[in-house]
Amino acid sequence: MQISDRIKNVTPSQTLAITAKSRDLKAQGVDVIGLGAGEPDFNTPDEIIDKAYESLKAGKTKYTAAAGIPELKNAIINKMEEDHGLTYEPSEVFVGNGAKHVLYNLFQATLNPGDEVLIPVPYWVSYTEQVKLAGGNPVIMPTDESTSFKMTPEIIDRFLTDKTRMLLLNSPSNPSGMVYSREELEALAAYIEEKDLIVVADEIYETLVYDSEHISIASLSSKMKENTFVINGVSKSHAMTGWRIGYCCGNSEVVKAMTDLTSHSTSNPVTPSQWAAIAAYEMDDSFTREYNRTFHERRDAAYDKLMEIPYITCIKPEGAFYLFPNFSECAERCGFDSVDAFVNAVLEEVYVAVVPGSGFGSPDNIRLSYSLSIEDMNEALERIRQFVLQRTEGA
The missing domain is CATH 3.90.1150.10 (Aspartate Aminotransferase, domain 1)
Known part of the structure; x- marks a missing residue:
């Protein structure tokens, strides 16, 4: 075959x-x-499980909008405002079947054959493969213990070409556990704004930071917000890996393209899982x-x-x-x-x-x-x- x-x-x-x-x-x-x-x-906390059960008993088992129900989008919008001071419209929020699915749709919606995506080492295993599946070329930027597994403007500059389309930023990092400081992100943001790069900011581990604080690079300036797709979800933050709810906040035109793709592939995120995710973002800390x-x-x-x-x-x-x-x-x-x-x-x-x-x-x-x-x-x-x-x- x-x-x-x-x-x-x-x-x-x-x-x-x-x-x-x-x-x-x-x-x-x-x-x-x-x-x-x-x-x-x-x-998963009982409060979240109970919310999902209530939604099932209430008959919320049907198809929903492809990019997520309005109630969940609003919960995400509130979370982004409270945690990062970032304001988004519902048209700028895409909800998918886990952050992995969201990333896949993002690359499919934005990359053309030959487009390059800069990915620092070490990287999560699926980044490179998803870029290739979208027809793009993953460009691997070496970092190691000498740079604390973090990229710098100088490292990026060595790999930047006229085919560069995107830059991957994962903080906190899987697999290294490194967290970019505000100063490090500000240096990156200044370079990124100058070069007008698009950033894919994978922030799925944001609640698990121990010796510093999590800063979303999108929050550093209005320009960075425009140029950043923030990827997150409830899998790591609320022990909900199997519920499969992730999301992207970013440009509305791209979000629409991701939604169109989903309408022909997976359809909507799992309906009771969406209601469970609302409970995750509405519960206390x-x-x-x-x-x-x-x-x-x-x-x-x-x-x-x-x-x-x-x-x-x-x-x-x-x-x-x-x-x-x-x-x-x-x-x-x-x-x-x-x-x-x-x-x-x-x-x-x-x-x-x-x-x-x-x-x-x-x-x-x-x-x-x-x-x-x-x-x-x-x-x-x-x-x-x-x-x-x-x-x-x-x-």
Whole structure:
């Protein structure tokens, strides 16, 4: 059976591959600890679940407008005003089936063949593939520990061409956990305004910031607001990964194009999920404050335990729920020719599932999710530590 060329060119998600392999081992009765998950282990708050149930009982199970119900758009508009001082009209808000779907539609609606999208390393695995599926060219900009995994105007300038269409900005970052400061964003904004670039600002982890604050680059000036598409959703902020509600705030013409595409593909976001998302944005902040506190504690505990493993380095992340240590020396001392090989051995021999950084454009690193209990995290990292010690004894 023929497979289209565009799908042949898509690289499978390494995060999903690791998760699948981990589940296979668990099905065989193996005690696997998974550090690959990109979702919180919290359950969705009862208040949100109750709202969804009420909507179902009230018969809200039919089709809705393709880009979301007015009530949810208004809730998002209020949230953006309260949190960032940004004012949007309903025509500037698109609601989709999760932030991944929203990003896909955005690229499909804005890119033509040959258009370039600047993407800094490390990047979320789907950015590059979605750009390619839209006919665009992902242009990878290297960053590493020396730049705290952050891009600067100087880095962008090296890759800017007359084909550059967009710039990807993910803060807090998946996978590095880095958060851009106001000063860093202001420097980027000045450059972006001068070059008149379009920014795709993925802010899905905005509620999980620990040592600083989350600033939306769209809030820095009216020009930046015009040039920015803010991507967000309730998956990470309210433990609603399976509810599949994400959104985009930005140019109304592009939002209309995204809506037109949705009308011929998925149709509307899941109806009861939309009502659940309204409840998420209307509830008080007690859940998100406790949620943040728990992940802050986990971050600190996980980082301290991680640093007991020899031959690694790691910048302490400021947000999200990932550690992104450099394991290149460690893997070499353990006798492996790559970090990917090290990761496979750790899963097969000590039953800890982590995600190799190669999937994020950083082959020297590993992504570790601390979205699980401190006890399980400590056990997983101790297994890796013992694995390293056994491999390097006498070296």
